[in-house]
Amino acid sequence: GAVVSQHPSRVICKSGTSVKIECRSLDFQATTMFWYRQFPKQSLMLMATSNEGSKATYEQGVEKDKFLINHASLTLSTLTVTSAHPEDSSFYICSASEGSYSNQPQHFGDGTRLSIL
Amino acid sequence: GENVEQHPSTLSVQEGDSAVIKCTYSDSASNYFPWYKQELGKRPQLIIDIRSNVGEKKDQRIAVTLNKTAKHFSLHITETQPEDSAVYFCAAILTSGTYKYIFGTGTRLKVLA
Secondary structure (H helix, E strand, O other): OOOEEEEOOEEEEOOOOOEEEEEEEOOOOOOEEEEEEEOOOOOEEEEEEEEOOOOOEEOOOOOOOOEEEEEEEOOEEEEEEOOOOHHHOEEEEEEEEOOOOOOOOEEEOOOEEEEEO | OOOEEEEOOEEEEEOOOOEEEEEEEOOOOOOEEEEEEEOOOOOOEEEEEEEOOOOEEEEOOEEEEEEOOOOEEEEEEOOOOHHHOEEEEEEEEOOOOOOOEEEOOOEEEEEEO
16 A cells, blocks of 8 residues: 655754654655644644645645745655744644545655654 | 534444444535544554545445535444544545645544443
8 A cells, every 4th residue: 555654753852943854655656745733632734735846835824934845756745844943843744645636545654743842 | 615524522432332423524526535543643544435426435344424415424433442442534625726635623532441
């Protein structure tokens, strides 16, 4: 089955640090990947849609300069949390679909737990 | 835009009983409805999905039903086991733009041994 790898799984760093999270589709090509944020005991909140070779599409209320997304290849998308602060602490998860049609399942990475001190 | 409502938010059942989780959606053009199971601190895992051209799909103890007219779909788990305890999310595909998922708010299922 389709596998999505996300790295790192856990980050603890000081306030002001920039953190990069990688999302890879291991056995399929993904023209589109999605980045979610999940607070404790809450649902997945879509932050942005990552499009290979073009700019990401951000959801309303998500700062694009704060959460930089790069989708340079068909198997890799990165999310960089710039100058992270304690309020950015959260669980970040990426997902990717195999096809380009609307009715294909998204496969999720293991998530990255980000803790900003 | 699309809105997905999910009920109940928590559900406790005795081992062996059935569990039913319901979702409603607003965009009549949505055509794909997956269900995900998420254990604490782990990734959401797809457990079953249904497309708009069918009304029901079953996979062993898990089934999903879809009523397009009423715009709701349900997850049914029979013969529940303690390992079914998790948070379950429904989702609907927003068919305009980039086909992003709209997730329900989640149901925390506890199966009591």
